[in-house]
Amino acid sequence: MNLAIDLGNTLAKIGCFKNRQLLPGQHAVPFEKLEGIVAEKNPDRIIISSVNQKIQKLNFTLGKNVMVLGHKTPLPITINYKTPETLGKDRIAAVVGAYMGKPATNTLVIDIGTCITYDFINDKNEYLGGAISPGVEMKLKAMNTFTARLPLVHMVDDVNLIGNTTEEALQSGAINGTKAEIEEIIRMYSDKFRNLRFVICGGGAEYFGSRLKSTVEICPELVLIGLNGILEYNA
Numbered sequence: 001m002n003l004a005i006d007l008g009n010t011l012a013k014i015g016c017f018k019n020r021q022l023l024p025g026q027h028a029v030p031f032e033k034l035e036g037i038v039a040e041k042n043p044d045r046i047i048i049s050s051v052n053q054k055i056q057k058l059n060f061t062l063g064k065n066v067m068v069l070g071h072k073t074p075l076p077i078t079i080n081y082k083t084p085e086t087l088g089k090d091r092i093a094a095v096v097g098a099y100m101g102k103p104a105t106n107t108l109v110i111d112i113g114t115c116i117t118y119d120f121i122n123d124k125n126e127y128l129g130g131a132i133s134p135g136v137e138m139k140l141k142a143m144n145t146f147t148a149r150l151p152l153v154h155m156v157d158d159v160n161l162i163g164n165t166t167e168e169a170l171q172s173g174a175i176n177g178t179k180a181e182i183e184e185i186i187r188m189y190s191d192k193f194r195n196l197r198f199v200i201c202g203g204g205a206e207y208f209g210s211r212l213k214s215t216v217e218i219c220p221e222l223v224l225i226g227l228n229g230i231l232e233y234n235a
Contacts, residue, residue: 002024003043004227005034006090009114015224016041020232047231049089049223066233069093076100076233080213083230088117090223092128095121097219097226098199107197108189109222110182114138118185122193133181135204139174147226159209179208186214 002017011028014037029037038046045065054125065075069092071084077099081087083146099121109119112135119130134142136155144152161176163169190196200209201222209218219225 001041001043002228002231003038003041003046004224005046005048005049006093006223006227007031008090009051013224015221015228016039016043017228020228022225022228029108034228045231046235047227049227051088051094055072069227069230073230074234075230077121078107078124080126081129091117091119092127093223093226093230094201094231095119095127095152095226097201097222097224098197099125100225101199101219101230102197105197106193106195107199108186110185110200110216111202111223112178112200112208113202114180116182116202116204120189120193121185123195131185136174136178137177140170143170143174143192180209182208183212183214186212186216190214221232 004017006013012031012034013028014034016023016025046069047067047069049069069089071087075092075096077096079087079092094111094117095107098109103125104123106123107121108141109121110151111119114135115138116133116135117130119127121127138203140153140155143150150170151167153170155175156171159170159171159175161172163172174219186198198214198216199219199222200216201219203220205218205220209216
């Protein structure tokens with residue numbers, strides 16, 4: 001059994017794979033519980049992706065076959081990025097996951113989390129780059145932090161277009177603004193590339209993916225699938 005671990009900004013996301021299939025029960029856990037879960041799962045091989053330095057504090061059981069995803073890790077796709085050493089490992093894993101689902105296809109991967117990342121892989125299986133923008137909670141926190149009187153509010157499921165309180169206005173701006181941003185980025189890529197596929201992943205995938213006018217594939221576990229694909233590729 002393989003274990004894929006994605007260390008994000010706030011939680012560790014884990015997925016167990018057998019015969020290249022993601023097993024039910026993958027979940028997100030606090031960092032401090034990760035080592036206990038790894039010991040419980042007792043996987044044959046482990047791959048880790050990290051967007052922070054918490055990976056340095058992990059101490060997995062000796063003898064485990066642990067791969068840490070880095071910018072020099074062999075991949076089944078070509079990375080055409082001017083600064084590969086600065087490219088987020090979760091972004092790499094997401095595009096590999098998209099490639100595994102449908103190779104040789106123009107694909108835009110949209111990962112909606114703390115930040116929103118847009119990553120493009122072409123029909124030659126070349127990763128070209130993309131964009132990064134703040135996620136909903138980051139926008140809401142920024143408006144509270146950098147103003148004197150705006151309150152701190154949080155993401156809600158239902159938001160009006162016209163907010164009739166300050167709290168609702170903040171939520172409308174952040175949430176509806178994010179939806180509009182995603183729709184417009186999709187339109188811009190559609191104007192530039194033919195036969196374009198869109199895959200949405202991350203914590204906000206279900207929420208925004210189900211509310212877009214554009215046709216998209218919703219795959220919250222795409223990063224984990226990509227990590228396992230990289231592990232298998234290097235086996």
